[in-house]
Amino acid sequence: MIGIVGGTFDPVHFGHLRPALEITQALALDELRFIPSATPPHRWQPEASSQQRLEMVQLAIQDAPQFVLDDREYHREGASYTVDTLQSIRDEVDETTPLCMLLGMDAFKSFTQWHQWQKILTLCHIVISSRPNYDDSPIESWMQSHHCDDSALLSQSPAGKLYFCDVTQLDISATNIRKNLKKGGSSRYLTTKSVTDYIQKNTLYKA
Numbered sequence: 058m059i060g061i062v063g064g065t066f067d068p069v070h071f072g073h074l075r076p077a078l079e080i081t082q083a084l085a086l087d088e089l090r091f092i093p094s095a096t097p098p099h100r101w102q103p104e105a106s107s108q109q110r111l112e113m114v115q116l117a118i119q120d121a122p123q124f125v126l127d128d129r130e131y132h133r134e135g136a137s138y139t140v141d142t143l144q145s146i147r148d149e150v151d152e153t154t155p156l157c158m159l160l161g162m163d164a165f166k167s168f169t170q171w172h173q174w175q176k177i178l179t180l181c182h183i184v185i186s187s188r189p190n191y192d193d194s195p196i197e198s199w200m201q202s203h204h205c206d207d208s209a210l211l212s213q214s215p216a217g218k219l220y221f222c223d224v225t226q227l228d229i230s231a232t233n234i235r236k237n238l239k240k241g242g243s244s245r246y247l248t249t250k251s252v253t254d255y256i257q258k259n260t261l262y263k264a
């Protein structure tokens with residue numbers, strides 16, 4: 058199975074990395090692709106450039122053999138719609154290969170507002186990271202036919218299932234990291250040392 062996790066990664070931090078690792082292990086993913094968004098269509102534009110965010114992700118995941126940097130959105134013009142990215146991946150892999158897109162709970166709550174969200178479910182499974190023993194994910198009517206409780210079912214079909222996976226939730230946000238750096242603070246222990254060093258070397262997120 059191939060996992061996919063997208064985001065601006067401005068900057069990438071442990072709040073991205075730790076849940077990604079736990080889900081990779083829990084689902085026995087063969088690889089997990091980190092796909093930095095080049096031009097997010099529905100949110101503010103990143104402060105770091107696309108190239109800088111690619112380089113930070115590469116530094117952050119360099120010691121994790123199952124983590125892979127996928128720069129396809131960097132090379133594509135226009136808004137980075139998830140459905141287009143997933144379609145391009147599906148076109149490259151065998152049509153029977155299971156694809157699992159990882160989402161945080163906040164992102165999943167707005168999923169039905171995404172561009173062509175129904176088509177996304179035909180291209181991949183969706184794995185939602187949730188807190189252990191805490192149900193903040195009520196099952197809505199449209200989810201009934203997609204929801205599954207057994208992770209083994211994800212490997213038996215290429216797409217179409219929703220699976221909630223318990224992970225360690227770290228209260229870290231890229232927004233707060235940037236705010237702290239603008240005040241002269243440090244990103245140490247919030248992200249990898251390699252990313253912290255990169256931020257300092259390139260004087261990113263200064264006031």
